[in-house]
Amino acid sequence: MATDSASHLHTAAEPSRDAVIDLLGMLSYGQLVAFDQMSRDARLAPDLRRRALLSQLAAAELTHYQRLADELAQLGVQPEQAMRPFVVALEDFHASTQPSDWLEGLVKVVVGDGIADDFHREVANFVGEKYREVVLAVLHDNRLYDYAVREVRAAIAADPSKGDALALWARRLIGEAMGQAQRVAAERESLVRLVIDGSGSLTGVVELFKRLTHAHTERLRLLGLSS
Amino acid sequence: MATDSASHLHTAAEPSRDAVIDLLGMLSYGQLVAFDQMSRDARLAPDLRRRALLSQLAAAELTHYQRLADELAQLGVQPEQAMRPFVVALEDFHASTQPSDWLEGLVKVVVGDGIADDFHREVANFVGEKYREVVLAVLHDNRLYDYAVREVRAAIAADPSKGDALALWARRLIGEAMGQAQRVAAERESLVRLVIDGSGSLTGVVELFKRLTHAHTERLRLLGLSS
Numbered sequence: 001m002a003t004d005s006a007s008h009l010h011t012a013a014e015p016s017r018d019a020v021i022d023l024l025g026m027l028s029y030g031q032l033v034a035f036d037q038m039s040r041d042a043r044l045a046p047d048l049r050r051r052a053l054l055s056q057l058a059a060a061e062l063t064h065y066q067r068l069a070d071e072l073a074q075l076g077v078q079p080e081q082a083m084r085p086f087v088v089a090l091e092d093f094h095a096s097t098q099p100s101d102w103l104e105g106l107v108k109v110v111v112g113d114g115i116a117d118d119f120h121r122e123v124a125n126f127v128g129e130k131y132r133e134v135v136l137a138v139l140h141d142n143r144l145y146d147y148a149v150r151e152v153r154a155a156i157a158a159d160p161s162k163g164d165a166l167a168l169w170a171r172r173l174i175g176e177a178m179g180q181a182q183r184v185a186a187e188r189e190s191l192v193r194l195v196i197d198g199s200g201s202l203t204g205v206v207e208l209f210k211r212l213t214h215a216h217t218e219r220l221r222l223l224g225l226s227s
Numbered sequence: 228m229a230t231d232s233a234s235h236l237h238t239a240a241e242p243s244r245d246a247v248i249d250l251l252g253m254l255s256y257g258q259l260v261a262f263d264q265m266s267r268d269a270r271l272a273p274d275l276r277r278r279a280l281l282s283q284l285a286a287a288e289l290t291h292y293q294r295l296a297d298e299l300a301q302l303g304v305q306p307e308q309a310m311r312p313f314v315v316a317l318e319d320f321h322a323s324t325q326p327s328d329w330l331e332g333l334v335k336v337v338v339g340d341g342i343a344d345d346f347h348r349e350v351a352n353f354v355g356e357k358y359r360e361v362v363l364a365v366l367h368d369n370r371l372y373d374y375a376v377r378e379v380r381a382a383i384a385a386d387p388s389k390g391d392a393l394a395l396w397a398r399r400l401i402g403e404a405m406g407q408a409q410r411v412a413a414e415r416e417s418l419v420r421l422v423i424d425g426s427g428s429l430t431g432v433v434e435l436f437k438r439l440t441h442a443h444t445e446r447l448r449l450l451g452l453s454s
Contacts, residue, residue, distance in 0.1 A: 032275070035282050039266035046260070046313070048307035052292060055262050059286035064280060080275035087275070 006076050015127045019194040021075060023123060023131070025082025026184070026191070027138055028068040032083070034091050034113060034140075035062040040098075041105030050102070050151075057144045064138035071134055085188060087182040093153050096176050106148040107166050110219055113140050118215050122208050126198025149222055156224045167225040175215065234444050242354045248302060250350060250358070252309025252367055253411070253418070255295040259310070260317050261340060261367075264290040267325075268332030269290050277329070279377075291365035298361055312415060314415050316407040330382050333375040334393050337446055338365050338400050345442050352431065376449055383451045392454040415447025416451040 036060035045051035069079040097112070098106035117139045124135035156163045185192050199205045218225045235308045265285035272278035296306040324339070326332035346365045351362035383390045412419050428433045 028279075029275075032279055032282060035286065036266065036270060039263065039285070043263060046449060048256075048310050049305070050256075052296070052306065055259060056292060058266075059262065059289040062282055062286040069279070078276070079279065083275050137309055217436055 009018055015194055016132075016190055017075065017196070018071050018190040020127055020131055021072065021082050021187050022085070022192070023120075023127060024068050024072050024075075024137070025077075025079070025084075026078050026086045027120065027135065028072065029064060029083035029086045029090055030116060031062060031065040031068065031138065033094055035059075037094055037105075037108065038194060039078075041102070041109070044105055046102055052149070054088065054105075057141070060142070061140060067134065067138060068146055086184065088221045089184045093176055093180040097173055103152055103166060104169050106151050106169055107177050107223065107225070108173055109168050110148045110152070110223060111216070112177060113220050114145065115174070115177060115212060115216050118212050122211070123194065123198065126194050128182070152153065152223050152225075166223075167220070168219060169201075170223070238264050238427050242358075242421055242424075243417055244302065244313065245417040247354055247358055248304050249297065249312070249415050249417050250354060250362070250421070251295050251302075252304075252306070252311075253313045254347065254362065255292060255299065255306050256310035256313045256317055257343060258289060258292040258295065258365065259293050260290075260321055262286075264332075265320055266335075268329070270331055271329045273329055274373070280374070281332075284368070284374070288367060288371070289426065294361065298358075300402065313411065316411050318404055320407040324400055330379055330389065330393060331396050332396055333378050334450065334452070335368075335400055336373055337375045337379070337450060338443070339404060341372065341446050342401070342404060342439060342443050344431075345439050350421065368391050379450050379452075390451060392449075394447070395446060397450070397452050402428060 015151050035058055038054060038061065042051050042054040042058060045054060072079045073201070093112075097108060099108055120135050120139060124132045129133065152166065156166070195208070196205055199208050217226065262285050265281060265288065269278050269281040269285060272281060299306045299309050325334055326333060347366060351359045354362065362374050379393065381413075383393070422435070423429070423432055426435050444453065
């Protein structure tokens with residue numbers, strides 16, 4: 001099969017088995033904590049209709065977990081073993097960014113899951129066709145983002161003073177996320193190797209992070225939270 | 228279509244629209260709180276494998292919610308409107324019976340959802356063929372009960388001293404559940420009517436509650452919690 005997309009040009013070799021296991025493990029645990037977070041957030045809903053909707057979106061997201069667990073099993077790895085290295089960083093991120101109300105929860109979904117999905121979409125290009133498809137299949141559903149963006153915009157339109165506090169919240173989220181991402185990078189060399197090898201050069205890595213930053217800024221604009 | 232089962236012999240008339248809406252509303256809200264409770268309980272899991280499994284079972288249960296919401300919509304009722312009368316009783320039940328550990332959570336699933344499912348299975352016979360099918364379709368999955376029973380039995384086998392505390396917990400659960408059921412009965416005449424008309428006589432109602440009590444005792448035995 002031809003791999004003619006630009007992002008494949010630099011890929012020197014197949015990714016290491018360790019890198020694939022780390023990526024699938026990180027995604028698996030990400031699914032569990034996202035489910036946990038969204039089912040908590042549903043409790044913050046201002047009414048039963050919204051509570052039901054977010055509960056349903058949370059449940060729908062978790063269906064991806066089995067796919068990842070199956071792929072890990074095929075690699076001869078227990079999912080819990082692959083997830084373990086990421087538990088502390090992801091738990092710390094969520095513990096330090098517990099939404100205090102419905103809108104903070106939705107902003108967290110868009111900003112936090114949004115940048116995580118963007119990163120995974122980039123890395124998907126570095127793991128070969130088979131795992132690329134797996135990673136793309138487990139990204140969050142657009143329905144979720146669309147819903148969250150609509151809700152946040154409507155709330156700010158109704159009460160513009162909410163925008164400032166939520167913009168501050170978004171900055172805190174991204175700060176905490178970057179802190180934990182650095183921690184993971186410091187501990188999981190295989191993932192760092194994957195990004196560097198996949199990007200082809202340090203310039204490539206810089207470009208990748210520029211794209212993530214740009215998409216993040218775009219999301220803030222969409223939410224009505226850009227300054 | 229012939230309705231020749233014994234439980235239909237006494238059914239004098241079609242159930243009232245109010246009774247059907249109440250039943251579907253109670254089931255809908257029951258789904259939301261069961262999802263909420265199980266996703267909380269997943270956090271109490273002693274390891275990632277068990278946490279993933281209970282999260283998956285919670286997500287699977289919530290798929291039933293849409294079916295109920297669709298049926299209510301067909302009756303021209305907003306789901307949140309139909310759920311509202313049951314919010315306080317169900318929230319109070321869950322607030323007063325928050326599991327403090329993994330095993331208490333699983334005993335609550337078996338005992339609490341078990342007796343609720345039994346009650347709904349009985350009432351399903353009183354609402355006509357169409358809604359009977361709906362009610363039966365949204366009962367909890369046996370996989371959930373089987374899993375919970377296995378876990379609790381294994382834990383008691385490993386440490387028999389746990390049995391006494393869990394037996395006490397099961398008694399508290401059933402006491403709280405009965406208290407809230409009486410509260411619902413006092414407020415929702417349509418549901419009381421449904422049970423009395425469906426049972427055909429007060430003797431029939433007594434028989435129904437005898438069957439519920441018997442099945443509950445049987446579940447305690449299965450869990451290894453009978454005295």
